[in-house]
Amino acid sequence: MTDTNAPKSVTLHDVAREAGVSLITASRAISNPGMVSEKTIARVRLAVEATGYIPNLLAGGLKSRKSLMVAALVPNIAVAQFLPTVKALTDALDAAGYQLILGQTGYDHAREEALLGTMISRRPDGIVVTGLIHSQVSRDRLRRSGIPVVETWDLSDRPVDMAVGFSHVKVGSAVAGFFLGKGWRRLGIATGDDQRASVRREGFLTTVGHDVPTAVVPAPSSLALGRQALADLLAKDPHIEAIFCSSDQLAQGVMVEARARGLRIPEDLAICGFGDADFAAHTDPSLTTVQVDGASIGTLAARLLLDRCRGEAIAQPVIDVGFRIVERAST
Amino acid sequence: MTDTNAPKSVTLHDVAREAGVSLITASRAISNPGMVSEKTIARVRLAVEATGYIPNLLAGGLKSRKSLMVAALVPNIAVAQFLPTVKALTDALDAAGYQLILGQTGYDHAREEALLGTMISRRPDGIVVTGLIHSQVSRDRLRRSGIPVVETWDLSDRPVDMAVGFSHVKVGSAVAGFFLGKGWRRLGIATGDDQRASVRREGFLTTVGHDVPTAVVPAPSSLALGRQALADLLAKDPHIEAIFCSSDQLAQGVMVEARARGLRIPEDLAICGFGDADFAAHTDPSLTTVQVDGASIGTLAARLLLDRCRGEAIAQPVIDVGFRIVERAST
DNA sequence: CTGTTAGCGCATTCAC
DNA sequence: GTGAATGCGCTAACAG
Numbered sequence: 001m002t003d004t005n006a007p008k009s010v011t012l013h014d015v016a017r018e019a020g021v022s023l024i025t026a027s028r029a030i031s032n033p034g035m036v037s038e039k040t041i042a043r044v045r046l047a048v049e050a051t052g053y054i055p056n057l058l059a060g061g062l063k064s065r066k067s068l069m070v071a072a073l074v075p076n077i078a079v080a081q082f083l084p085t086v087k088a089l090t091d092a093l094d095a096a097g098y099q100l101i102l103g104q105t106g107y108d109h110a111r112e113e114a115l116l117g118t119m120i121s122r123r124p125d126g127i128v129v130t131g132l133i134h135s136q137v138s139r140d141r142l143r144r145s146g147i148p149v150v151e152t153w154d155l156s157d158r159p160v161d162m163a164v165g166f167s168h169v170k171v172g173s174a175v176a177g178f179f180l181g182k183g184w185r186r187l188g189i190a191t192g193d194d195q196r197a198s199v200r201r202e203g204f205l206t207t208v209g210h211d212v213p214t215a216v217v218p219a220p221s222s223l224a225l226g227r228q229a230l231a232d233l234l235a236k237d238p239h240i241e242a243i244f245c246s247s248d249q250l251a252q253g254v255m256v257e258a259r260a261r262g263l264r265i266p267e268d269l270a271i272c273g274f275g276d277a278d279f280a281a282h283t284d285p286s287l288t289t290v291q292v293d294g295a296s297i298g299t300l301a302a303r304l305l306l307d308r309c310r311g312e313a314i315a316q317p318v319i320d321v322g323f324r325i326v327e328r329a330s331t
Numbered sequence: 332m333t334d335t336n337a338p339k340s341v342t343l344h345d346v347a348r349e350a351g352v353s354l355i356t357a358s359r360a361i362s363n364p365g366m367v368s369e370k371t372i373a374r375v376r377l378a379v380e381a382t383g384y385i386p387n388l389l390a391g392g393l394k395s396r397k398s399l400m401v402a403a404l405v406p407n408i409a410v411a412q413f414l415p416t417v418k419a420l421t422d423a424l425d426a427a428g429y430q431l432i433l434g435q436t437g438y439d440h441a442r443e444e445a446l447l448g449t450m451i452s453r454r455p456d457g458i459v460v461t462g463l464i465h466s467q468v469s470r471d472r473l474r475r476s477g478i479p480v481v482e483t484w485d486l487s488d489r490p491v492d493m494a495v496g497f498s499h500v501k502v503g504s505a506v507a508g509f510f511l512g513k514g515w516r517r518l519g520i521a522t523g524d525d526q527r528a529s530v531r532r533e534g535f536l537t538t539v540g541h542d543v544p545t546a547v548v549p550a551p552s553s554l555a556l557g558r559q560a561l562a563d564l565l566a567k568d569p570h571i572e573a574i575f576c577s578s579d580q581l582a583q584g585v586m587v588e589a590r591a592r593g594l595r596i597p598e599d600l601a602i603c604g605f606g607d608a609d610f611a612a613h614t615d616p617s618l619t620t621v622q623v624d625g626a627s628i629g630t631l632a633a634r635l636l637l638d639r640c641r642g643e644a645i646a647q648p649v650i651d652v653g654f655r656i657v658e659r660a661s662t
Numbered sequence: 663c664t665g666t667t668a669g670c671g672c673a674t675t676c677a678c
Numbered sequence: 679g680t681g682a683a684t685g686c687g688c689t690a691a692c693a694g
Contacts, residue, residue, distance in 0.1 A: 009477070011671055022681050027673065037679065052475055057452045058389050058398060059671035062686045067389060069432070069453075078418040080411065087409040090435055099449065100433045101400070104421055118430065121388045122400075144383055146340070223613060256613060279610060282554060282587060342687055353665050358689060368663060390687035393670045 010051045019047035030055065061123070070126040070305060071119035073103045073112065075194065079220045081247065081275045081294065082130055085152065088298030089128060096306050098125065105130075107194050107219045113138050120145045126305035131196055132156050132163075148308040150301040153292075154196055155320055162308075162317040164300045168196050171290055171323055172203025175244045175272055178325055180208070184242040184270060187212045190229035190250050192219035197246035200274070204244055213237045221246060226253015227260075234261070241270060242331070248273035248280045248289055255283060255330065270331040285329030292323045341382045350378035361386065392454070401457040401636060402432045402450035404443065406525065410551045412578065412606045412625065413461060416483065419629030420459060427637050429456065436461075438525050438550045444469050451476045457636035462527060463487050463494075479639040481632040484623075485527055486651055493639075493648040495631045499527050502621055502654055503534025506575045506603055509656055511539070515573040515601060518543045521560035521581050523550035528577035531605070535575055544568045552577060557584015558591075565592070572601060573662070579604035579611045579620055586614060586661065601662040616660030623654045 016026040021040060029036045029044035036044075047053070061067040070093050074082045090100050103119060105112040112129075116138050119127060126148045133139050133151060142149050142160050149161040156163055179187055187208060191197045193216050205211060215232035217225040229250060233240055245251035251273030255265060263269045265285055273280060273289035280287040300319055307314055347357040352371060360367045360375035367375075378384075392398040401424050405413045421431050434450060436443040443460075447469050450458060457479045464470050464482060473480050473491050480492040487494055510518055518539060522528045524547050536542060546563035548556040560581060564571055576582035582604030586596060594600045596616055604611060604620035611618040631650055638645055 009671095013671080023671095024673075024682085025680060028680090031673085035679075040679080052472070054448060054472065054476065055452045056454055056671055058393055058454055059686095060673065062390055062393055062671080062688090063673040065686080076418070077408075077421060078414045083409045083414075086433075087407070087435070090408060090433060094435070097449075099453070102417075102421060102431045102433050104418070104425070117385065118428075121386045122430070123387055123389055141383070141385065145385065223609065252610075252613070278554070279583075282583070284615060340687095343689095344687080354687095355666080355689070356664055359664085362689085366663070371663085387687055390670090391689065393672090393687080394689045396670075 009056075010053050012053070012055070014051050015044065015047045015053045018051055019043045031060075065123075066309075067123050067125055068098050069101055069122065069124045070098050070128060070302075071101045071103060071122065071124040072128045073105055073115060073119070074130045075105055075107045076220050077102065077104055080249075080277055082153070084294035085130075085298035085301075088295040089302050090298075092299050092302030093306075096302075098306075109135060116142065120147065123147075125309050126150070128152060128301050128305070133160055134195075148305055150304050152297050152301055153294075154199075155318060157318075159318060162304045162314065164297050164304065164319045164321060166292060166321050166323050167203075168199040169203035169206075171274070172200035172205070172244075173207040174323075174325060175200075175290065176204040176207035178272070178327075178331075179242045179244070179270070182242070182270070182331065186237060186239055186241040188233045188237065188240045188243045189214045189246075190226060190233060190243055190254055191216055191246035192221040192250070193217065194219040194246075197274075200244075200246065213240065217250070221250040223249055223253040223256065226250040226255075227257035228253075230254045230257040230261075243269065243271050245271065245273050248275045248277035248287060251287055251289065251330070252279070252283060255285075255287070266329070266331050272325070272331055276326055280326075281328065283330075288328045288331040289326055290323050291326045293321055296321050340387075341384050343384070343386070345382050346375065346378045346384045349382055350374045362391075396454075397640075398454050398456055399429050400432055400453065400455045401429050401459060401633075402434060402453065402455040404434045404436055404446060404450070404458070404460045406436050406438045406461055407551050408433065408435055411580075411608055413484070415625035416461075416629035416632075419626040420633050421629075423630050423633030424637075427633075429637075440466060447473065451478065454478075456640050457481070459483060459632050459636070464491055465526075479636050481635050483628050483632055485530075486649060488649075490649060493632075493635045493645065495628050495635065495650045495652060497623060497652050497654050498534075499530040500534035500537075502605070503531035503536070503575075504538040505534075505654075505656060506531075506621065507535040507538035509603070509658075509662075510573045510575070510601070513573070513601070513662065517568060517570055517572040519564045519568065519571045519574045520545040520577075521557060521564060521574055521585055522547055522577035523552040523581070524548065525550040525577075528605075531575075531577060544571065548581070552581040554580055554584040554587065557581040557586075558588035559584075561585045561588040561592075573597075574600065574602050576602065576604050579606045579608035579618060582618055582620065582661070583610070583614060586616075586618070597660070597662050603656070603662055607657055611657075612659065614661075619659045619662040620657055621654050622657045624652055627652050 016023045103115045151163040154165040213236035215229035276291035347354045434446045482494040485496040544567035546560035607622035
């Protein structure tokens with residue numbers, strides 16, 4: 001009937017009229033078929049076909065207070081490190097009928113705060129953030145919003161709500177222990193300037209027991225910045241033996257620069273990365289790195305959120321997924 | 332721990348009461364300050380602070396028919412190839428106050444059709460899809476929805492609405508021409524089984540003038556699949572001279588396998604990838620590949636969508652961003 | 663400049 | 679099983 005190309009979209013009202021039933025019956029036939037007779041369902045289904053009806057989730061969500069959306073904040077979607085998490089999160093949510101709204105904070109706290117505000121205003125059924133939320137304003141707003149929140153890729157004994165991650169202090173400490181166990185004493189760090197990398201550095205220093213030469217590069221780190229970082233570190237200590245890098249990209253840059261300077265890896269210089277990127281096993285030499293199960297983080301975050309949405313009790317609101325050092329040829 | 336299940340959120344109504352103004356005045360003070368006196372704005376602003384009000388965009392969108400969301404469909408977010416596009420798109424949209432809803436089709440047409448339905452039901456102000464939409468059902472539904480659509484990473488003279496991409500036939504043809512120009516005659520193709528890669532292959536074959544040995548791997552392609560693909564191709568032609576790979580990941584795998592078999596690159600075997608991934612310039616030897624400006628695709632798609640949202644006329648609804656062969660050491 | 667009146671499209675009460 | 683009201687929270691229209 002209303003087949004004019006006018007932008008007047010067809011609503012449930014049109015479907016109900018077409019099917020000769022009331023609005024609410026049409027609604028139930030579509031989203032709650034158990035409550036309606038087979039015959040009516042068939043009639044409504046035909047009417048949907050005939051009218052080309054596509055439900056308006058916004059309108060439904062307004063009343064039911066369910067948006068079927070989850071907001072995810074990452075520092076930078078182009079940073080490969082968080083991709084497995086985003087992918088696993090998207091897949092798990094999608095299977096439950098939820099979609100992801102993406103936001104990039106750019107490693108910027110002010111930006112994160114603003115973005116959290118926008119996200120809350122969309123009334124998602126859950127919010128996943130990368131890292132811990134440090135801003136008290138944001139923490140308060142999130143709490144008052146009542147929206148389930150999962151902080152990921154880090155751990156806290158006092159999360160806003162829930163958390164899935166691992167201890168960056170322990171990572172730094174473990175790599176330092178690994179280096180020391182190898183007998184290396186002239187150590188160095190090449191690190192991005194983001195929060196979590198800094199914490200890994202602190203863990204490293206604590207275990208080493210003293211400060212070490214450090215090259216800091218702006219996040220997100222990259223191969224090019226890694227080359228620069230090695231130049232930096234060699235200027236600080238020409239006889240440096242082992243370097244802990246805050247990402248595999250950075251480590252790769254350090255390796256490239258090392259080779260360009262005629263340094264042998266690992267004989268002259270040992271290198272450990274972070275993240276176990278897909279290329280880490282295939283560089284030459286292959287890269288020793290800290291492996292983190294980013295996909296699990298995403299899957300677990302989704303499960304926490306979905307459980308919460310179903311009103312189930314959360315047995316364990318803080319989950320440690322751990323990490324492990326994968327030793328390859330670069331050490 | 333114990334959260335009240337229904338923390339009745341503060342609404343604009345509360346703000347209006349607190350500020351002693353009417354609902355609509357509060358609304359305007361927040362989202363249309365030009366229409367309200369300075370004094371009133373200040374009063375409302377104070378009330379917002381006092382109540383901790385965060386607007387509900389869903390409710391506003393219902394009436395104003397603007398969701399300030401754009402849906403983006405990619406085959407797989409973990410495939411690095413589309414990341415620059417997603418990033419540029421997110422950034423450009425965010426600057427205009429729009430957020431991105433992400434969907435993954437998994438290179439599956441049925442899944443894409445279903446996902447498009449879900450996305451339409453969220454009434455986004457725009458939809459960006461990767462590749463062309465081939466399903467007639469989807470094309471019709473999109474058209475009827477009246478939502479602006481940008482098809483990306485490909486071109487069509489008959490787009491659903493708008494398109495930003497390049498010709499995959501021409502890419503295949505250009506690489507074939509490049510190979511032939513080098514004097515290579517025993518050619519091969521290692522390709523993912525997705526639509527666009529297949530079209531590149533067809534372009535390649537047309538220019539070569541005859542069929543060539545082809546190893547097909549399931550998308551998304553990877554380094555591991557590349558190793559397999561080379562084994563495949565060598566079985567078909569042990570004296571193959573040059574291979575066109577449908578992704579840099581695949582090309583990297585071919586290179587690794589070639590080296591494992593004692594083949595010299597490019598003397599024994601020349602390799603050309605596709606996409607110019609960040610690692611392509613840093614493999615050993617560095618990888619010749621087809622460079623595409625993925626970020627531009629995202630930026631242009633955002634611009635088209637935003638212009639359309641502002642009701643502006645679109646001068647050029649189909650934009651060709653082109654491509655170029657970056658010659659490196661692998662050829 | 664400000665307020666009143668109507669809804670946006672649907673789902674949650676209740677009735678029948 | 680089905681239906682009639684009622685409003686979710688907000689904003690276009692018009693008024694004043």
